[in-house]
Amino acid sequence: MTSTGLIRDFTDEEARRALVLKWGTQDPDVLPAWVAEMDYALAPPVAEALQRAAAQGITGYPAHSSGGPLGAALAGFAARHFDWPVDPEQVLATVDVTAGVRIALEALSDHGPMVLPTPAYHPQFGIAGLSGRETWELPLDPDAGQATLDLDRLDDLFSRGARTLLLTQPHNPLGHVYTRAELEAIRDVVVRHGARVISDEVHAPLVLPGASHVPYLALEGTADHAVTVTAASKAFNTPGLRCAQLVTADPAARDRLLAEPMCRNNSWSPLGEVAAVAAYTEGDEWLASLVERLDRQRGLLTSQLRQQLPLARMRPLEATYLAWLDLRGYGHDDPATLALDKGRLHVEAGDRYQPGLTGHVRVNIATSPERLVEIVRRLAVTVDA
Known part of the structure; x- marks a missing residue:
């Protein structure tokens, strides 16, 4: 896994242990890009503060x-x-x-x-x-x-x-x-x-x-x-x-x-x-490093979509690490289910966010560059088959 400044990527094993819902509930062959959690290690100032608090018994x-x-x-x-x-x-x-x-x-x-x-x-x-x-x-x-x-x-x-x-x-x-x-x-x-x-x-x-x-x-x-x-x-x-x-x-x-x-x-x-x-x-320094990483991920996602999913349309991603993709150009009402069943990729279906809306998915890009490339690849081989 790579790093950007102070941001350290979890390995798959670390992610399954730390991110109990996002990774821990998935089959081993599924790549999770759904719930809004990041595949990154905790900011050191936060981790250190928690360790001190636990040692002091601050649990009341x-x-x-x-x-x-x-x-x-x-x-x-x-x-x-x-x-x-x-x-x-x-x-x-x-x-x-x-x-x-x-x-x-x-x-x-x-x-x-x-x-x-x-x-x-x-x-x-x-x-x-x-x-x-x-x-x-x-x-x-x-x-x-x-x-x-x-x-x-x-x-x-x-x-x-x-x-x-x-x-x-x-x-x-x-x-x-x-x-x-x-x-x-x-x-x-x-x-x-x-x-x-x-x-x-x-x-x-x-x-x-x-x-x-x-x-x-x-x-x-x-x-x-x-x-x-x-x-x-x-x-x-x-x-x-x-x-x-x-x-x-x-x-x-x-x-x-x-x-x-x-x-x-x-x-x-x-x-x-x-x-x-x-x-x-x-946490300001760590947060600045995070925003730098997410900005790079945004650029990587844009280029990968252009190469692998040219009919996809992405809302301008001005904030968050959650990309909203319009995949209606590929003719599938439920691309999220298709991606999970055929590509072993877990993204969120658009109709969870607007009942009745077809052809859209939400994709979590707060992961490593390598995983993001694989996310787009798996999405492409299922919806563009």
């Missing part, structure tokens, strides 16, 4: 409060990377991003439908229902070059009674980074209807060269209607440590979140807090 209940070392660490990271002034006391821990979205929806939003732009991260489809709300989809054009929201349709959904927009930015699975102008236009529609935004920004540290992340709460006129949910988990490969963050800019919203019953939000991990603090305070 976490404190149910805002601010603290976690709030200070996230505020420093936001200032350095996004020029976003975050009040550390407005940062609260939660178990993961999906749980954080649900808590924000139940504690802060008026009762009414939640708008979900699709394709969408598939666990998001069930969040509103758990809160007794409907999910109203806002489909994005699969043939459009970018993942820009249809503001007229958004306006119509709010006019018909929707009360919350779940905005995933950077977008998963389309890899789009919303511009300031796009976000301001969305804000204006939301404000006109007195609605609310929950902004899932877990992929924000993974914006690739050529784009810049603008936090929704960094926009003027958003403090009174928005909450951000984020985590170090995607950028630093620590989802199993279970610690995301809710960020508000309104003390009243923060207090409402803190007042939620412990049974709704008491399950994050103190080791997750340790890892997040280390990532946010000591």
Whole structure:
């Protein structure tokens, strides 16, 4: 396996041991490129912090409060990377991003439908229902070059009674980074209807060269209607440590979140807090190396698709390590199943992210260059047979 700067690739054996879901559940002949985990060793500052915490026995209940070392660490990271002034006391821990979205929806939003732009991260489809709300989809054009929201349709959904927009930015699975102008236009529609935004920004540290992340709460006129949910988990490969963050800019919203019953939000991990603090305070150099690696992987994927799958169309990959491929040119409704059955390649089917959408797959490129070449080869020999 190769390396880029501080990034070390797992061997297959290491990956099967460390990535229990992504690799450990697969048959030995299957190459996994599906769930959003990276085939890279843990950032040394995070690994060292966890080792120290385990040696000190930090395995008890976490404190149910805002601010603290976690709030200070996230505020420093936001200032350095996004020029976003975050009040550390407005940062609260939660178990993961999906749980954080649900808590924000139940504690802060008026009762009414939640708008979900699709394709969408598939666990998001069930969040509103758990809160007794409907999910109203806002489909994005699969043939459009970018993942820009249809503001007229958004306006119509709010006019018909929707009360919350779940905005995933950077977008998963389309890899789009919303511009300031796009976000301001969305804000204006939301404000006109007195609605609310929950902004899932877990992929924000993974914006690739050529784009810049603008936090929704960094926009003027958003403090009174928005909450951000984020985590170090995607950028630093620590989802199993279970610690995301809710960020508000309104003390009243923060207090409402803190007042939620412990049974709704008491399950994050103190080791997750340790890892997040280390990532946010000591992980910049490793993260820069990661973004460099992912940028190279993006270029390699583009060239391999051109050579091996010339009819494939890829959304501009501006962020994340998750490529969204349109394979309809090859005439298969379900290329993901075909790839698994015939090519022993596990990618995710597009209809998981937008029910009824055929011919699309999501491919995880956070692996070694050698594996990425093999991923495209296996995909090509199955869909272009």
